Amino acid sequence: MRIGTWNVNSLRVRLPHLLSFLATDPVDVLGLQEIKCLDEQVPREALEAAGWQVVSNGQKTYNGVAILSRLPLSDISRDIPGFEDEQKRVMAATVDDVRVICVYVVNGQSVGSEKYAYKLRWLTALRDYVRQEMLAHPRLAVVGDYNIAPAPEDTHDPAVWEGNILCSEPERGHFRDLLGLGLADCLAVQRPAAGTRFTWWDYRQAAFRRDMGLRIDHVLVTPALASELRECHIHLEPRRLEKPSDHAPVVAAFGPG
């Protein structure tokens, strides 16, 4: 099975990009973030016509997540149970024998801000939720836009980024906590020999052309899946199109070819 993640930065605007990407058969299950629309505004017909099951946890203007799958999706869950949150950032579904949690982690704006405090609280709730889900689902993938660059080499310029938002020690501590639960970071484990190491590039300053990016989108998996990990790939094609998302899709492949 191939499991992916992509922050599309508006599902309605990016639908043509998404459909052309899916048409290349890159993935079996795909978590989407920042769909920026309500559930009733999800372009369901177009995606279903292309052969995809669609479930979503939408929100107007901001945030919102969805999961696409070729195979049937079951046990649909939305948000982090027991965590009071008006923002739609989490959903989960089971595909075959794999539990997939799709997350759009809080950005945090700047270290020390109110939004930063919310980000750290939110990450604590996520960790507790993932720990619980792991008990019920030995084959679990937590995919999404984590808004955390785990290490200095996950930024194009540590001198600029170290200690700042996405790269502060408390944020990285939360990421390490997730790995501490037993999850494996597929891109870190199976880093492609060639090509970029980043998954996001600013729209400004020709950042993509200059490969001035960050690695903030991640596929984390339990040991049962990690032992079957074959490869993990950053798909640059959609980022090269006109009016792209600022994020690239990341896809990890498991099991026999």
Place this chain on the structure above:
DNA sequence: ATGGCATTATGCTAATGA
């Protein structure tokens, strides 16, 4: 030092992102 780009909305300026 700032903004540089993109998306959305009781829209034409402001909020948010990373």
